[in-house]
Structure formats: C-alpha cells, structure tokens
Amino acid sequence: MAAHSYAPAQTHAEVTRDVVATLGAPSRGYVMMLAGAVGLFLVGVFTFTMLLKEGLGLAGYNPPVMWSVYITTFVFWVGIGHAGTLISAILFLFRSQWRTAVYRATEAMTVFAVMTAGLFPIIHIGRQWLFYWLLPYPNQRYLWPNFKSPLLWDVFAISTYLTVSTTFLVVGLVPDIAAVRDKVPGWRKKLYAACSLGWTGSDNQWRHYTRGYLYLAALATPLVLSVHSVVSWDFAMSIIPGWHGTIFAPYFVAGAIYSGIGMVLTLLIPLRKLLRVEHMIVDYHFDNLAKLTLFTGSILFYAYAMEYFVAWYSGNSFEQVTFWRRAFGPMWWAGWSMIICNAFVSQLLWFRKIRTNLTALFVISIFINIGMWFERYVIIVSSLSNDYEPWAWGQMNPTWADWGILAGSFGWFGMYFLLFARTFPIIAIQEIKETIPMPRKRGGH
Amino acid sequence: MATMTAGVLGSFIHIDAAVDAIRALQAQGHKDLTVYSPAPNHELEEVLDHPVSPVRLFTLVGALTGCAAGFAMTIWMSNNWPLLVGGKPFASVPPYVVFAFELMILFGALSTVAGIIIMSAVQARRRIPYDEKFSDDHIGVFVPCRAEQAATVEGLLRRAGSVEVTHAA
Numbered sequence: 304m305a306a307h308s309y310a311p312a313q314t315h316a317e318v319t320r321d322v323v324a325t326l327g328a329p330s331r332g333y334v335m336m337l338a339g340a341v342g343l344f345l346v347g348v349f350t351f352t353m354l355l356k357e358g359l360g361l362a363g364y365n366p367p368v369m370w371s372v373y374i375t376t377f378v379f380w381v382g383i384g385h386a387g388t389l390i391s392a393i394l395f396l397f398r399s400q401w402r403t404a405v406y407r408a409t410e411a412m413t414v415f416a417v418m419t420a421g422l423f424p425i426i427h428i429g430r431q432w433l434f435y436w437l438l439p440y441p442n443q444r445y446l447w448p449n450f451k452s453p454l455l456w457d458v459f460a461i462s463t464y465l466t467v468s469t470t471f472l473v474v475g476l477v478p479d480i481a482a483v484r485d486k487v488p489g490w491r492k493k494l495y496a497a498c499s500l501g502w503t504g505s506d507n508q509w510r511h512y513t514r515g516y517l518y519l520a521a522l523a524t525p526l527v528l529s530v531h532s533v534v535s536w537d538f539a540m541s542i543i544p545g546w547h548g549t550i551f552a553p554y555f556v557a558g559a560i561y562s563g564i565g566m567v568l569t570l571l572i573p574l575r576k577l578l579r580v581e582h583m584i585v586d587y588h589f590d591n592l593a594k595l596t597l598f599t600g601s602i603l604f605y606a607y608a609m610e611y612f613v614a615w616y617s618g619n620s621f622e623q624v625t626f627w628r629r630a631f632g633p634m635w636w637a638g639w640s641m642i643i644c645n646a647f648v649s650q651l652l653w654f655r656k657i658r659t660n661l662t663a664l665f666v667i668s669i670f671i672n673i674g675m676w677f678e679r680y681v682i683i684v685s686s687l688s689n690d691y692e693p694w695a696w697g698q699m700n701p702t703w704a705d706w707g708i709l710a711g712s713f714g715w716f717g718m719y720f721l722l723f724a725r726t727f728p729i730i731a732i733q734e735i736k737e738t739i740p741m742p743r744k745r746g747g748h
Numbered sequence: 749m750a751t752m753t754a755g756v757l758g759s760f761i762h763i764d765a766a767v768d769a770i771r772a773l774q775a776q777g778h779k780d781l782t783v784y785s786p787a788p789n790h791e792l793e794e795v796l797d798h799p800v801s802p803v804r805l806f807t808l809v810g811a812l813t814g815c816a817a818g819f820a821m822t823i824w825m826s827n828n829w830p831l832l833v834g835g836k837p838f839a840s841v842p843p844y845v846v847f848a849f850e851l852m853i854l855f856g857a858l859s860t861v862a863g864i865i866i867m868s869a870v871q872a873r874r875r876i877p878y879d880e881k882f883s884d885d886h887i888g889v890f891v892p893c894r895a896e897q898a899a900t901v902e903g904l905l906r907r908a909g910s911v912e913v914t915h916a917a
Contacts, residue, residue, distance in 0.1 A: 315786055315885035439825060447825035456846040463850040467857045474861060478883075482786070485880035500865075503878050506783040506796050508868050513788050514801035515864035519857055522811070526853045533846060736787040741763035741887070744909050 311404075311583070315736050318583075322479075322728045323486045325578040329725055333577045340717030347711010350704055351426065359429045361704035367695055368687045370427075371680075372705035376712055377423030378679040379562070380416045381461065381534055382555075385527055386563025387413025388468055389595075391475070392523035395516075401591045403734040404584050407479075408574065409567050410472045411729070415719040416566070417465045419712050424457075426708060453536045460533035467526055471519050477502050478512070479728040531559040538682065544621040545629070545686035548613065554606040558678060561599035561645065564592055565671030572665045574724060583730055586659045593658035596671070600649025607646050621691055629685050633698055637681050644674020755892040757877045757914045758905035763791055765909030766887040770795045772904055773891055782876055784888035792887070803863035810859025811852045818848030877916045886911075 313321065329337075354361055363371060387409040394402040425434045437458045439448050448455050481502035484495035502508060535555035538546040548554075568589070575584045614626040629638040648670045657663045689696050723729070760766040766783070770792075773781060783792055822844040830838045882888045889910075891901050895917070902913045 319786075319884045439821065445828060447829050449831070450822045450826060450847060451840055451843045456843070459847055459850040463854045466854060470857050470861055474864070478787075482883040485883045502883075504784050504786060504883055506781075506785075506792065506798065509785065509788045510793075510798050511801045511803050511864045511867040515803045515807075515860050518804060518807040518860045522807070522853050522856050522860070525849075529849060529853075733787045737789075741789065742761060744762040744765045 311735055311739055313583075313739065315739060315741070318732055318735050318739070319482050319486060321580065321583060322730050322732050323483055325580060325729060326483065326487070326725060326727075330577055330579075332573075333721065333725070336573075336577070337718065337721045340714045340721055343710050343714025344718050345711075345714070346707055347714055350707030350711060354426065354704060354708075355431065359427075361702060362708075363699045363702040363705050365697055365699040367690055367697055368684055368699035370683050370687060371699050372701050372709060373423050373427040375676065375679040375683050376709050377420050377427070378534060378683075379676045380420035380423070380712065380716070382531065382559035382562040382675060382679075383566045384413045384416035384420065384464070384468070384563065385531055385556070385559035386567050387411070387416075388464075388471070388523050388527045389560050389563070390567075391471060392520040393527065395520045396524060399591075400738050401588055403731055403738055405567065405571060405588050405592065406734070407472075407475065407731045408571055408724070408729050409563075410468065410475065411720060411723045411727075412563075412566060412570060413468045414465070414472050415716050415723070416563075417461065417468060418719070419716045421461060421465060422712070422715070453533070453540045456533045457537055460530045464526060464530045467519075467523055471523055474512075474516060474519060475731065475734075476727055478504060478733040479731060482732045483728060528556055531555045534559075538686075543686045543690065544619075544625040545610075545614075545682065548610065550606060550609055550613075554603070554610075557599045557602035557606065558645075558675060561596060561603055561649070562671060562675035564596045564599065565668045565675065568592060568596070568664055568668035569672060570720065572661050572668070574729070578724065578729065580730060583735075586661075589661060589664055590655070590658045593652045593664060596667075597649055597652035597658075600645060600652070600671075604646040604649070607642060625686055625689055628689055629681055632685070632689075634681060634685050634688070637677050638685070641674055641677040641681050644670040645678060648674070751875065752916050753874045753876045753892050754895065755876070755890055755916050756898050756901045756905065757879070757916060758889045758891070758902075758908075758910035759879060759881060759912040759914075760887040760889065760908075760910055761885065762909055763789065763887065766889060767791050767795050769889055769905055769908035769910065772908060773889070773901070776904070778891050778893070778901070780892055782888075782890040784878065784882035784886075784890075786883055786885060786887075789887075801867065803860060803867055806863025806866075807856050807860045810862075811856030813859075814851035814853070814855025815848045817855065818851035819844055821851075822847050877914065879914075890916075 311318070362373070387406075390402050391406040391410045391413075394406070424437075425431050428434060437448065437455070477498075477500055480495050481499035481504065484492055484499050487495060532552035532555065535551040539548055539551035541547065571584060571592075572589075575581050611626050611630075614622040617623075628634070632638075648667055651657050651663075651667060657667075684699060688698055758769060760769065770781060770783065774795075781796070783796060785792055819841075823839040823841075826839040832838070876890050876892070879886065879888060889905065891905075893901050898915055902915070905913050
C-alpha cells in the first residue's frame with residue numbers, strides 16, 4: 304500500500320457490513336482484555352475505598368510535595384484526551400481524509416480519558432464528598448469561588464471539554480447508529496432505533512447536520528488548544544521554580560497531543576485485530592498518525608531544550624538548581640526517562656519503515672505513554688521538592704495507594720473504551736462512505 | 749401518530765440516475781421532494797439547492813450568550829462577596845476571559861445541537877415512507893403526489909433508472 308495516497312477499496316454496503324460485524328459476538332482476546340480492565344478497575348475501587356476510610360495519609364504525600372501522583376495522573380489523562388479532538392475536529396476542518404477510519408476511536412478515547420482525568424482532582428482533595436464546593440452554586444452564605452484562581456479555570460475548562468467532546472462524539476454517532484439499526488434484528492434494533500433519534504438520512508437532516516457538525520468542529524478546535532493551556536497555567540501562574548515559564552501553554556498542548564496520539568496507537572494496533580478491521584485501518588493511517596507523533600514529539604524536544612536553556616540563561620539560581628537536580632539529582636532516573644522516551648524515541652519516526660511497522664510503532668507508543676507520565680511526574684514532584692528554602696526541601700515516594708489509583712484509572716478507562724467498541728460503531732460508517740464515490744449508471748466517478 | 753403522506757418512493761443505486769430523476773421531477777413542478785442518502789453528497793446538495801441551514805444562528809446566539817454569561821457571572825459574584833486585596837478592584841477582567849471563553853464554547857456547542865434537533869424536527873412533522881437500504885447503499889427519492897399522478901411519477905422514476913418503486917397511500 305502506497306503510504307502517500309489511499310482510498311477505501313470497499314463499496315458502501317461492504318463498509319456497513321464490516322463495521323456492523325464488529326458489534327457481533329466478542330472474540331476471546333476481547334473478553335480477556337475486558338476482564339483485565341475490570342480487574343484493574345477493582346484494584347482502583349479497593350484503593351479508593353481505603354482512601355475514604357483512612358484518608359490521604361495512605362498516599363505518598365510528604366511536605367513540601369503535596370501534589371504528586373494523583374495530579375500527575377490527572378494531567379496525564381487530560382493530555383491523552385487531546386488527540387481525539389485534534390483528529391476529529393481540527394483535521395476535519397483541514398479536510399484530512401485519512402482521519403475518517405480512526406477518528407471515532409480517538410474521539411471515544413478522548414471522552415473516556417477526560418472522564419478518567421476528572422476523577423483525580425476529586426480523589427486528591429481528600430474530603431471527596433465535598434467536591435461540589437468547586438462549583439459556583441448559590442449557597443447559604445452566598446460565598447462564591449475565587450475566579451482569579453487557575454484551579455477554578457481548570458474546573459470550567461475540563462467540564463466544558465468533557466461536555467463538548469461528548470456532544471461531538473454523540474452527534475457524529477447518530478447516522479452510524481441508524482445504519483446499525485437498519486441491519487440488526489430483535490431487541491438490538493429497538494435499542495439502536497431509540498439511540499438513532501429517528502435518523503433517516505433525508506436531505507433535510509443532512510442539511511442541518513453537516514452545518515451543525517462543521518460549527519461544532521469550529522468550536523472544538525480552539526477548545527482543544529485552550530484546555531491544556533489552562534491546565535499548564537495551574538503551574539505557570541505560580542512562582543515555583545521550574546513552573547513559572549511563558550512557554551508552558553504551547554509546551555503542554557504539544558505534549559498533550561503527543562501523548563494522546565501515543566495512546567491512540569497503543570489502543571488501535573491491537574483493537575483492529577480484535578475487531579477484525581485490519582483492512583479498514585491500514586498502514587496509511589498509522590503512517591499519518593506516526594507523522595503527527597513525530598511533529599509533536601519534535602516540538603516537545605525543542606521545549607525540553609528551551610527549558611534548560613532558559614534556566615541557564617536566566618541567571619536565576621533557583622531555576623538553575625531545579626533543572627540541575629532534574630538531570631542529576633535524586634530524581635535523575637525520572638528526568639532521563641522523560642527525555643529519552645519523549646524527545647529521543649519519537650525521532651525514530653523519521654524513518655518510514657518504522658512508521659509502517661506496527662510492532663515497532665506499538666513499542667514506541669508504550670515508551671510515549673511511560674515518558675509522558677514521567678514528564679508530568681518530573682515537572683510536579685521535582686519542582687515541589689526543591690522550593691526556594693533548602694531547609695524545607697523534601698522528597699516523596701509513591702506508596703501502594705498511589706499505584707493502586709493509577710492502575711485503577713487504566714482499568715476504568717479501558718473498561719469504558721472496550722465496552723464502547725463493542726456497543727457502537729468504532730469506525731465512522733458515514734464519513735468513510737463520504738470518501739467512496741457512489742456508483743454511476745454512465746460509469747466513472 | 750400522523751398518517752403516512754401519499755406519494756411515490758423511488759430507490760436508486762446510481763447517483764447520476766437519482767440526480768436525473770430529481771431534475772426531471774423538478775421540471776414537472778414537483779418541488780417538495782425528500783431525498784435519502786447514506787452519506788451527504790455534493791451532487792444531491794447541488795440539485796436540491798437548499799438555502800444554508802439556519803443552525804448557524806443557533807450557534808451564534810448560543811456562543812454570544814455564553815460569552816456574556818461568563819463575564820456576568822464572574823463579575824457579579826466577585827462584587828457580591830467582596831474580597832479586598834491591596835486596594836485592587838473586586839472584579840478583575842483578564843482572568844475572567846477564561847470563563848467567558850469556556851462558556852462561549854459550551855453554550856455555542858449545546859445550542860448548535862439544539863439547532864440541529866429543532867430544525868430537523870420542525871420540518872419532519874409529516875410521516876413519509878423510508879427503506880432500510882437508504883442507510884446502506886441506496887438513494888431514495890420520495891415524491892408526494894395524489895393517486896392520479898402516481899403512475900406518471902413512477903414512469904418518470906423508472907425511466908431515470910430507479911431500481912425499485914413503491915407507492916404510499
């Protein structure tokens with residue numbers, strides 16, 4: 304398959320048939336993966352129950368490091384959620400046809416990743432049952448939240464992002480659910496009929512739908528860029544050494560997209576086999592995903608270099624010590640994991656042979672996931688460990704309660720993603736059909 | 749439930765045949781056609797020549813409302829519970845841009861969806877026949893007409909290349 308051009312070789316009817324077939328009886332591999340995800344989720348449930356019972360003391364918080372694994376994992380999952388909307392909204396506006404085969408899976412990944420991320424600030428606050436204090440609601444004393452705090456900006460940014468990405472996913476699904484409705488029998492037909500909201504594909508429906516979808520994409524595009532900028536300001540608005548940088552917003556956005564595409568690769572490479580859609584998601588799609596990974600990975604490489612350069616050039620001894628300790632201090636192993644996995648491993652994707660070798664891509668995607676988690680861990684924990692007062696410096700070591708919640712988050716995410724992939728079309732039927740010319744009585748296209 | 753609209757439904761597998769049929773029907777004065785397709789198609793859009801969807805107005809009004817609501821909420825709440833810090837104003841507009849932006853996107857997106865649903869529902873109050881093949885690989889053209897016109901319409905659809913014609917009473 305030529306990597307620079309691709310058109311689906313199927314007819315419209317074959318597209319419907321193949322995608323509807325993914326909703327049939329699950330394979331053994333799928334059941335095993337779902338069981339694994341549920342198992343991890345139960346680990347998370349147990350750990351969270353213990354946190355509710357015993358308090359946050361079970362986790363590895365140690366002054367001055369009062370943001371650690373939970374906030375690291377929060378930023379990690381929000382970042383994962385960025386690739387989906389980039390692929391579904393931004394590439395839609397650019398009319399990139401290669402997105403059609405992969406965008407539904409990435410969009411679902413976005414929704415479930417942001418759902419996962421949203422749990423972490425709640426777990427982190429300690430008294431989880433009072434999470435609603437974050438919202439501006441008319442309480443007895445008319446006490447309102449502090450709108451000047453970046454943490455409240457985050458509440459609005461993340462909740463808006465979750466709502467808009469869910470809306471975008473659901474709107475895109477409606478015509479495809481109608482196609483499934485028209486193919487399946489029995490109770491499933493009734494279920495899909497209810498979910499398809501009376502969709503028939505009439506000219507009138509397409510007229511409003513295509514316009515609405517375009518505007519949703521146009522609204523989601525700046526939102527993608529804004530959300531991780533706001534997350535970066537949680538750090539950049541403070542004066543902690545290593546956080547107070549003007550490059551944080553673009554640095555975080557590039558990192559988020561990079562990590563998100565890494566996760567897309569991790570999910571899609573086995574999923575296409577599990578759902579038997581290898582003929583629909585082909586080398587061409589992975590090649591393009593890998594190019595996006597290379598692009599954002601290179602931005603990240605530049606940002607890492609700039610961070611060290613700015614620390615050196617600033618002449619600010621606190622910044623210099625922070626970055627020296629990231630490379631050669633007690634957390635050197637985490638600092639170098641981040642640099643090797645993100646800046647260096649991504650450069651392998653300059654080679655087309657690697658971009659189209661799915662085993663190599665899968666291994667690289669695992670490195671990306673690990674590297675991006677460590678990036679957030681290094682930024683958060685190393686900066687907090689070494690504040691302005693050396694007598695107050697301190698280290699934290701994650702405990703089983705940190706790892707248990709981290710593992711549980713992968714289970715929670717994986718469980719929803721796998722259930723979605725069996726219940727709804729994971730490949731966009733209607734958009735793929737749009738790229739296939741309809742047959743002509745007089746021949747040609 | 750509304751009764752089924754009387755008319756003739758033609759099913760096509762070729763896009764050019766469906767376009768020919770629509771042109772011929774329009775030439776005979778049939779303007780109120782319903783055309784089903786498995787995916788949006790530019791040739792069908794061109795021949796049907798619908799005006800631009802008013803959904804954009806929903807988006808605009810929603811987004812402007814959200815932006816105004818973001819500023820109004822933050823400024824009013826800051827003044828409602830004053831926190832005096834160093835003599836600075838209670839409300840500070842630059843950080844509130846974040847809220848105005850987020851609510852602009854949120855309200856804009858939700859009102860867009862409301863627009864799609866409302867506009868589709870408003871123009872779909874009558875019941876018209878549908879075939880499950882239209883979500884798969886067929887194009888459907890429904891022509892509302894009286895019983896005495898049905899034979900003429902059927903002949904026209906078949907001549908254009910319709911593979912199946914059904915009558916709705």
